Amino acid sequence: MSINMEEPMRFTVGCRLRYQVKAPIAFVFNVAVADSACQEITEEKLQTDPDLAVEQVKLVAGSRHMRLHAPVGEFTLHYRASGTRAPVQVSTAGLAEVSPAKLPLDIVHYVYPSRYCPSDRLLNFAAREFAAVQPGYVRVQAICDWIHANVEYAFGASDAHTAANDTLLGRRGVCRDFAHLGIALCRALNIPARFVTGYAQGLQPPDFHACFEAYLGQRWFLFDPTKLIPLDSIVRIGTGRDAADASFATIFGSAQMTEMNVFYHETVQETESDGHTALSTC
Incomplete structure (x- = not known):
């Protein structure tokens, strides 16, 4: 690597x-x-x-x-x-998925469904759309490309209760919804994935931004299905299973x-x- x-x-x-x-x-x-x-x-x-x-x-x-x-x-x-x-840049060549049997134990729970990422409800869809795609980085990027092409970025399209399966059905959302759907589809294919928030360059209007990480080749890598910002501009704030763990404010x-x-x-x-x-x- x-x-x-x-x-x-x-x-x-x-x-x-x-x-x-x-x-x-x-x-x-x-x-x-x-x-x-x-x-x-x-x-x-x-x-x-x-x-x-x-x-x-x-x-x-x-x-x-x-x-x-x-x-x-x-x-x-x-x-x-x-x-x-x-940031650390790594060649995508050879960035492989790690089977659940070989994952570090502290990473395994990022394959499980969570509140906003009910991956168990997306198993059939994920298999139908992405099972034939080359495993590893290429497959995670294909998931991001599919979301970007098929889900409309729309302010006000979701609320605090919207989960990944809702976004898949409604085909509209904001950055946290794009991230949740990416995470859920990765987990449905046994790829550990987690939610990331940060400050990011170029957002209009300026806001906190959400994207996600996938665990490939023994390391976490960033992905952003919205494609709204330069990926290497993100200044990390929070990390968690989904937005429930990394909301900018819990009241x-x-x-x-x-x-x-x-x-x-x-x-x-x-x-x-x-x-x-x-x-x-x-």
């Missing part, structure tokens, strides 16, 4: 989230840049208004979840981070979002994939 480290890219990312809180509640935020092997944070600032105590825990792939308790009234979270990222109570502002700046020229390299950022 040929592995190349890209030159470090400098980034500055962040967000401002504002809520009207109707009763004292707990928030769990997942907006901080992940502390992973391919990302280094050089400067970081988190502010809340009002000023609140924040607990933090590090989870899968360096994801950092923050919990705080907000009183009644207006609440605002400001987050900003600068750093460098150096335990009653609150209404009144503002969301996300920004991304990078000081390096974009690079384009030649189609023969896969990207890993974990």
Whole structure:
């Protein structure tokens, strides 16, 4: 396997989230840049208004979840981070699938169905469409190409209850729906796959972005069925089985979002994939 480290890219990312809180509640935020092997944070600032105590825990792939308790009234979270990222490029030649019998035990659960990725409901469809495709990277890319060609990207087409099987039937969704469908189809073919969120370049309007990773040749590789952004521009935030594990905000109570502002700046020229390299950022 040929592995190349890209030159470090400098980034500055962040967000401002504002809520009207109707009763004292707990928030769990997942907006901080992940502390992973391919990302280094050089400067970081988190502010809340009002000023609140924040607990933090590090989870899968360096994801950092923050919990705080907000009183009644207006609440605002400001987050900003600068750093460098150096994705790993690997030749797609020979990137093979790993059979469940040979998967590391800590990877096996990424083949199982999950809340938004009920892969057990997509077994027949996945077999019919992709069983004959060359196993490995080529097959996962074929799944992404099928989703891109057959599912319409449409704001407001889904909600917090939409799962991969709903997206397959409705053929409309946003980035998280595209990612969930890609994950579910991979798992239906016994390819471990997981959900990834991040800050990304070029989104209009600016927003958090969702894509997914597939486990091939003993490593996790990024895929994005939306094809909306340069894949190597993603600054990882969260990683999980699906959006239930990596939502940017989980609210335990009653609150209404009144503002969301996300920004991304990078000081390096974009690079384009030649189609023969896969990207890993974990």
